[in-house]
Amino acid sequence: MTRARWLIVVVALQAGYLLAWAGYHEWARATGLVVRLETAPVDPQDLMRGDYLVLRYKISDVAVPWSEPEEGARAGRDIWVTLKPKEGFYVVDRASWTAPTSATAGIVVHGHVRGPAVKREMRVDYGIEKYFVPEGKGTPRFKTMVVEAVVDADGGMAIKRVLVDGKSYP
Known part of the structure; x- marks a missing residue:
């Protein structure tokens, strides 16, 4: 095979991978379960990365599962948190060091x-703690902020929409 054909194959494989990756995430956002989370911004701006909000959720504070001593809660450790609806939002029901196997x-x-x-x-991070805002929009002024997040089949979360005082932002 000539060099030109190898180059075309390599570029096509890279493009295919990127398209499949983007398609997977868009599919997860379109078909995943939407949960509403009470939110509070922490740090509004970074000169190097632009305008963004660091978000903190009520579900970020989780009790250590009783199956293990407190020392087992070390940074970076995986944890699975079960959420339940309460007064229009989702809150922590329980946590586990292993993924639940029950469908219920x-x-x-x-x-x-x-x-x-x-x-x-x-404190637990879910991968939805940063929200980048369009350039020039800046930090919104608000009384309440709510995030609608999508949960995919693997338990991953992605921000679907941010509501500032009940209206979609930006």
């Missing part, structure tokens, strides 16, 4: 422990 477990999301546990409670 409810809505299970996958996260990572952010740091050591304090008083049997730990």
Whole structure:
């Protein structure tokens, strides 16, 4: 095979991979279960990366599962959190160090422990803690902020929509 054909094959494989990856994430956002999360912004802007919000959720504070001592809650450890609806939002029902196998477990999301546990409670990141806003929009002024997140089949989460004072932002 000539060099030109190899180059075409390599470029086509790379393009195919990128399109499949983007398609998977778009499919997950379109078909995944939507959960509403109470949200509070933490840090509004970074000069190097542009305008974005660092978001913190009520589901970010999780009690250490009783199946293991508090010392087991080390940074980076995988955790599965089961959510339940309560007053229009989803809240933490329980947490586990292993993925639930029961189909009746409810809505299970996958996260990572952010740091050591304090008083049997730990901070969990779900991969939806940063939200980039369009250039020039800046930090919105608001009284309430709510995030609608999509949960895919593997328990991963992605931000679908941000609501500022009940209206879609931006």
